[in-house]
Amino acid sequence: MEKRSTWGSKIGFILASAGSAIGLGAMWKFPYVMADNGGAAFLVLFMVFTLFIGLPLLLAEFVIGRHGKTYSTEVFGKITGNKYYNLIGHLGNIGVFFLLSFYSVIGGWILLYMIRTVCVIFTGQHTKNYEALFGSLISNPIYAILGAALFILLTAYIVSKGIQEGIEKASKIMMPLLFIAFMVIILRSLTLPNAMDGVAFFLKPDFSSMNAEGVLFALGQSFFSLSVGFGGMLTYASYLDNKTDIVQSGFSVVGLNILVTILAGLAIFPATASLGIDNAQGPGLLFIVLPFVFDQLPMGSIFYLIFLSLFFFATITSSISLIEINVSNYIKNNERKRKKGVYLVSLLLFILCVPSALSNGVLNEVKFGAGTFFDNMDYLVSNIMLPIGAFCFAIFTGYKLDKQIAKEELNDYKYRGLFKIWAFLLKYIIPIVILAVFASLILK
Numbered sequence: 533m534e535k536r537s538t539w540g541s542k543i544g545f546i547l548a549s550a551g552s553a554i555g556l557g558a559m560w561k562f563p564y565v566m567a568d569n570g571g572a573a574f575l576v577l578f579m580v581f582t583l584f585i586g587l588p589l590l591l592a593e594f595v596i597g598r599h600g601k602t603y604s605t606e607v608f609g610k611i612t613g614n615k616y617y618n619l620i621g622h623l624g625n626i627g628v629f630f631l632l633s634f635y636s637v638i639g640g641w642i643l644l645y646m647i648r649t650v651c652v653i654f655t656g657q658h659t660k661n662y663e664a665l666f667g668s669l670i671s672n673p674i675y676a677i678l679g680a681a682l683f684i685l686l687t688a689y690i691v692s693k694g695i696q697e698g699i700e701k702a703s704k705i706m707m708p709l710l711f712i713a714f715m716v717i718i719l720r721s722l723t724l725p726n727a728m729d730g731v732a733f734f735l736k737p738d739f740s741s742m743n744a745e746g747v748l749f750a751l752g753q754s755f756f757s758l759s760v761g762f763g764g765m766l767t768y769a770s771y772l773d774n775k776t777d778i779v780q781s782g783f784s785v786v787g788l789n790i791l792v793t794i795l796a797g798l799a800i801f802p803a804t805a806s807l808g809i810d811n812a813q814g815p816g817l818l819f820i821v822l823p824f825v826f827d828q829l830p831m832g833s834i835f836y837l838i839f840l841s842l843f844f845f846a847t848i849t850s851s852i853s854l855i856e857i858n859v860s861n862y863i864k865n866n867e868r869k870r871k872k873g874v875y876l877v878s879l880l881l882f883i884l885c886v887p888s889a890l891s892n893g894v895l896n897e898v899k900f901g902a903g904t905f906f907d908n909m910d911y912l913v914s915n916i917m918l919p920i921g922a923f924c925f926a927i928f929t930g931y932k933l934d935k936q937i938a939k940e941e942l943n944d945y946k947y948r949g950l951f952k953i954w955a956f957l958l959k960y961i962i963p964i965v966i967l968a969v970f971a972s973l974i975l976k
Contacts, residue, residue, distance in 0.1 A: 536601065536865050537695040542776050544700035547707045549768050549781065550788040551849025553590075553758045554710070562753060562793055563800050563817065569746035572737040575797070577747060579790055581754035585965055587786050588957045589760040589922055592929040594778040595941040597769030603860040604763035607770070612932055620924045624763035625861050627917040628854040631762070633884040634909045635854070636687075639847045640679025640889070642840055644669060645819060649837045658827055666819045671893035680889045681882055687851045688878040691859055692871045695771050699852055710845040713838045714795045720835055721802040730805030734797040745972070752969040756914070757789060761922035764853040767860050779947055792846075799839070818843060855881070919970040923963055930958035 539545040566574045600607030605625055608617035648669075652658060659665050669675055690702045721727060759765065769778065800817070803809075803825050822839060826832035855877060862873040887895060891906035898904065902911035929938070935955070944951045 536771070537867055538771050538773055539776075540696040540700055542781070544696070544704060545768065545772055545776065546781050546784045546788075548699055548703040548849070548853070549765060549785045551703045551707055551846075552764050552768065552853030553785055553789045553850075554792045554846050555759065555850030562757065563796055565749055565753065566797070567733075567801075569742070569749050571733050571741065572735050573739045573742045574746055574750055575734070575793075576737050577742070577750035578753055578757075578793070581751050582757070582786060582790060584957060585751065585962055586754045586758040586760065587782055588954050588962060589755055589925060590758050590765055590785060591778065591782045591942065591954060592925050592958060593760055593763065593765035594769040594772075594782060595938055596925075596929065596933070597763075597766035598772045598774070598776075598778060599937050599941055600766075601770050603770070603864060604766050604857060605861045606864075607766065608928065611934075611937070617928065617932065620921070620928060621763055621861070623917065623924065624761070624766075624921050625857060627762045627913055627921055628764065628857045629881065629884070630909055630917070631913045632851065632854050632881050634888040634906050634913075635847070635851060636680045636683050636881065636885050637676065637889045637906065639683035639687075639844075639851060640676065640681070641670060641819065642844050642847060643682055644675055644679040645823075646837060646840045646844060649823075649833055649840060653833045653837065658833075662820045662823050667892075671896070673890055673893050676889040676893060677886060680885050683848070683851070684878050684882050684885070687848060687855055688874050690848075690852055691855055692874040694867065694870060699856065702852065703849060706845040706849055710792075710842055711795075713842045713845075714792075714799060717799045717835060717839055717842070718795060720829070721799050721806075724803060724806035724829075726806050727802035730801035730803070731798065733805065734801040748969055748972045751965055752919075752973070755922050755966070756918065757793070758786065759850065759853065761918045761920075761925060762854075763857055763921075767857050768853060770860070777943060777946075779942055779950065799842075915970075915973040919966055919973065923966045923970070926958050926962045926966065930955060930960075930963070 539548075562578075566578075596607060596611065597604075600610050602610055604621035605618050606621070608620050609615035611617075690698045692698060693701070722731070755761065772778070800822070804821070807825055807828055809821055809825060823836055826836035826839070829835060855874070858877045858881075859870065859873045862877060863869040887905035888909055891898075891904035895905060900908065902908045935951075938955070939951050942951050942954065
């Protein structure tokens with residue numbers, strides 16, 4: 533029988549899991565959603581909800597994955613003896629495939645902007661209209677497809693190397709680099725004129741500006757930002773040894789995710805406040821607003837390249853965990869099939885991502901449901917499949933998972949009282965919260 537892969541170290545598992553959680557949600561979506569929903573008050577609610585909603589779901593995936601020690605489309609049946617519960621794993625397997633089909637497109641945009649910024653550094657040729665530049669780049673079919681293909685290839689190469697030599701080694705390199713880059717950008721951002729106005733907006737709560745919609749956004753962000761609901765953390769935990777304390781690991785991942793969210797705010801808000809830029813700019817913040825901001829600074833292109841590197845590290849570490857779910861389910865614990873599985877999954881993923889890559893160009897007029905192919909994939913995954921997946925994890929863990937299994941995995945002898953709080957939240961609180969978020973997403 534094939535020996536299942538394992539992590540080489542606890543820190544490798546934590547960094548890889550944190551990398552999975554720290555994606556575009558924490559660094560791209562969070563700043564502008566926060567700016568549009570009460571500023572620092574939104575941050576406070578997000579942190580509270582992350583501890584009481586996101587963390588229990590994260591620990592649920594850790595418990596199931598580490599105890600089952602197998603791929604996500606088999607683990608639920610293995611634990612309960614009822615194979616029909618494996619449908620939860622199949623939902624996640626399909627969900628991450630759809631998610632990667634448009635996530636890879638965004639990753640491709642970041643890569644293209646990094647290449648362009650390097651060219652600007654050497655040529656000194658800036659543009660005066662970043663909105664037009666972004667529009668021309670994402671509408672060009674060659675650029676859009678090439679960028680997505682390059683991003684998928686880089687992800688596939690890392691995953692093909694395996695758990696220790698690929699995913700763990702890459703995480704140990706990229707995650708420290710992410711934090712170093714953050715420090716450089718934050719130091720530069722805080723030295724700008726009137727930067728403290730941005731810091732005050734980010735860190736001084738004003739709960740009078742919050743409304744019900746903002747509260748629901750904070751709730752949704754609390755579990756979206758941790759990548760729970762599709763089985764990515766379950767898959768990573770399945771490679772974990774029995775000695776690792778998954779409670780400590782869970783708190784470490786959540787702590788790193790919150791830290792990156794705060795660092796992203798300290799990098800963005802002082803700079804936009806200094807130059808009088810509206811923070812609530814939507815996704816265009818990265819590709820339209822920030823390059824303009826950095827253009828106003830000495831050596832701005834270099835700082836913008838560092839900033840893009842932040843987003844690239846965050847995006848590809850998340851992409852690695854997502855594609856690993858599909859690969860794990862294909863190879864079924866047989867590591868000799870890894871490379872074949874990686875390249876087969878990557879090829880299918882590239883084919884599926886083409887319509888999304890062309891959604892801002894030649895397929896821009898092809899609209900149905902939520903809009904373009906890109907819009908529909910985003911809506912299907914973010915508004916429907918991810919909430920349903922998180923709901924299934926909560927119900928399964930709260931009502932179907934053997935209590936003794938959970939107590940042993942959570943080390944209940946050491947963390948007395950933790951299991952009761954965790955089980956109560958998963959049974960009675962989190963399902964209601966997810967349904968509320970789901971309803972707000974569908975009905976808005």
